[in-house]
Amino acid sequence: MALSQSEQKILVANTAIDTLIEKGLIFSGMKIGLGTGSTAMPAVKRLAEHIKDGTLKDIKAVVTSFQTQNACQDYGIPVYSMNDRAIGGKLDLAIDGADEVDPECSCIKGGGAAHVREKIVEYNAKVFVVIADSSKSVKTIGTKFPVPVEVIAEARIPVENALNELGAVCVLREGVRKCGPVITDNGNQILDCTWKTPINVAEMETKIDEICGVVEVGLFSKNKPIVFISKEDGSVEIRNLK
Template structure:
């Protein structure tokens, strides 16, 4: 990571932490940019006595939150079964993205936490995405593959189905270890690379319908805001959308 990119991520993380208000229940995403936000929220907890709690989207996010002093809870502990279905259980979710396209469509999952991230994002009244300017694209799928989390048994069948949708599907292999990447759910990840995606909403439904797929990294209609960092400056993009 270059110094300028680190500065952009840090600025975005601090801007995101400034959105947090006392009493909020937060979704805490995974990745280097969101890490700056979690650390900044932790400082506010210590310095201001900010009263918040966070639902982490991965073991890595949970560990960082605890180290930073952000109280951690599970979805069970926030009492989903006692809340009306018309109310969003999370006030604010913060997370990064690998690509941000038109209408704030996203590709996420370089950290292989996209399934938990999508669950958390879907429960938030406001889902704010934190990126540096390099992640903005005019058309999704031009820079990043779509991660698809699969049952190991079904990997060959899912790869075949993805090829039928026009993707080049590659099993993600671990770095500094033998064998494939294993998610927090104990599953594998296929990276589906498309030559651009013309219909993200249609592809979202198509991939979800493949037997053996737990989830994928296309996020359509979920983001409400994007904070884009460039140097030490942050640009705020808002997508008007009714959320609970």
């Protein structure tokens, strides 16, 4: 019987945490970044289980959203800022989900509007790990799942014009059960962008980040992650684990 998407998320989260501990990439005393979303949450839970049973000790977590902070507080995982002296702006490892992952391990992240904090955490980690179910594995990026661009509210139209020149079709993300746009944890707005043809992820990430008024784009190509992808048959594909 094929695994459901929810079952795949738990499978890939558990497999990733257990494998990374076995390989010595998650260890006692480490500084770890914890991501946001429905796949990241089972990973936080699995990490907490290993702390509770004594496998891991003295873990220092940096989180990417209020959702993850609340989960860590519930599980008793100490939470720090990237700016705390105990962290010093650098992490040993960061683990998170993704909205899409291509064969080169480039990703779209930001479906939960947390990609700015995610990128701060994950681009300052020695090892970046992405966990995803099979629906997130794609051949090309840019034409289906929208690429989020967080923008300063006052710059929305100038940024949209610049994105249009890069071939993007932009939609302002609207709130659910709230009139008006989504407001991020940083107080900004989100433009969701798609293209008619697949994009060069690395080049587009650089070009969008150069637009005045852009806070950050949800393209992740510059810190290539180890990727774990669960399948309906109960297997887990692992990419880029050396």
